[in-house]
Amino acid sequence: MGTRYSDFIANSNLAFASGEFEVALNWAKRAINEVPKEVDAYECAGKACISLDDANEAVQYFAKAVEFAAEKGNYYFLLGYAQILSGKIMESLKSLTRSLENNCEITLRGQIYKMISMINTDNGDFEDALLNIQQAEEFNGLDYELLQQKAACYAALKDYHQTIFVLNQMKLLQPKDYAAYSLAFNIFMELEIYDEAEAELERAEKFADLTMAYYNDRIAYTLLHDPANDTKDNIKQKWNETLKAINNGLIKGKPTSEQVFELYLRAAQLYLSLENPEMAIKVLDAAVDPVCSYNNGFSILADDIVADEPSDLNRDEISAEDEEEIMQEKWDNGEFDDIREDIENALLDSDTEDPDELSEEIHQYLTPTDVIPSTEAEKTEYVLIDEFSMDQAQTDMRNSMYIAAYELLKDYDKMLQKSMELQASSIVVNQYSGIYYELKVGKYTQKENWEKKYKERINFWTKRMLEDPTDFISASYRIRSYIDIGDYDNAEQLCACLPTDVKGALREEINKAKAQGGGEDGNSH
Secondary structure, three states: OOHHHHHHHHHHHHHHHOOOHHHHHHHHHHHHHHOOOOHHHHHHHHHHHHHOOOHHHHHHHHHHHHHHOOOOHHHHHHHHHHHHHOOOHHHHHHHHHHHHHOOOOHHHHHHHHHHHHHHHHHOOOHHHHHHHHHHHHHHHOOOHHHHHHHHHHHHHOOOHHHHHHHHHHHHHHOOOOOHHHHHHHHHHHHOOOHHHHHHHHHHHHHHOOOOHHHHHHHHHHHHHOOHHHOOOOOHHHHHHHHHHHHHHHHHHOOOOHHHHHHHHHHHHHHHHHOOOHHHHHHHHHHOOOHHHHHHOOOOOOOOOOOOOOOOOOOHHHOOHHHHHHHHHHHHHOOOOHHHHHHHHHHHHOOOOOOHHHHHHHHHOOOOOOOOOOOOOOOOOOOOOOOOOOOOHHHHHHHHHHHHHHHHHHOOHHHHHHHHHHHHOOOOHHHHHHHHHHHHHHHHHOOOOOHHHHHHHHHHHHHHHHHHOOOOHHHHHHHHHHHHHOOOHHHHHHHHHOOOHHHHHHHHHHHHHHHHHOOOOOOOOO
């Protein structure tokens, strides 16, 4: 190995340390050309490629390093890491295992077990993941990311006692991180223990940094808790409360533009459920440019919905009375026992029992705080600075809600316009939706040959089902078309052929239409 090779490697390492990854790669390539079978050059090249986000190329270099130094486990580790980044997951599992078998450095073993456990988790192999997490903990000690993964594995295995135990460990390590509270909340929601779900949100309010994830969980709780008690009389109040929760999240959650868009659509859906299409349209219009709408103070609340008062738990603006009450509660709970002991010892050394003199004497031990000038936290209004562009699925979802709103308003011209926009979608299922709603407009407006159009489309969807017998979407639109033309026999026969989880909602549509004595507009045919 000559001087030129050593110079090239030194230059590559220097460039890499300086963040000049292209330069580092070029020097590594020169070293490879100089001495093609020396592993250091391949290691330098592979690391430079990873920093340049070219994991596939890194895999090639590390594979060469393994070829020339198969006995060194560290190179298998680098290869496995690059394979993970390039999506070659099963190959990475083999490389990481070989790294352990070939005595890689002790400092890498914890990382390797951690990576293997992540692969196990992604593959749904939760029991093996837990075993590898245990191995990783032996090398890494208490690791917050490992605890998160462990909690997720136990939750997937529905071992909720162990899940909550791990979540409490997470809270002890990072009490301000909302992740542990959120998973506990979702477990209680799944178990339908709604009082504990709400209690978890309240614990988070006291101790955690309230991210948008908290406000999304609060929205979910408001809408979904105690479904068994939902009635026609109280469900609208529940929807109104959910709108207030969405408004709260928009104001306090510091959402991204993507999250603002999603919250606008959730609000629009609630207004459709409340049969308030005007407000739904207003919110959908705002969703065209959520960044501008949000920054200009758009409110998703209708005039008859009063926003929630700011929470008393806003820790940035706590009153002196509330602060005193909290401090007293902490004192009573023993949180200041060490301080209390110091004060009691100071009192034992005192020569007086007079309360005023005792108070004066105690104050001599205390550092004054009133001489420190008060500081006001600078408050800046939160504004969205990221850009937003609707993808096709989001555009289609918004158009579908417009259609529902215009249908309620019986504005069939605009309903038809949005139906045609859906038909122009690149997503086939949404094209079908647009076709179906064009048919409905024809029926509503009694357009000439509207029934014939339905039958033509029924044939169209039948052909699609012949091409793909599992095309349940085409089947559902055939059924809805049969309903609309009053052909309930065919609708019921086709519905009976569908899987149980698909047929339920369609059977309800059939029964509802039959009860009305005709198609969805109540006309018989």
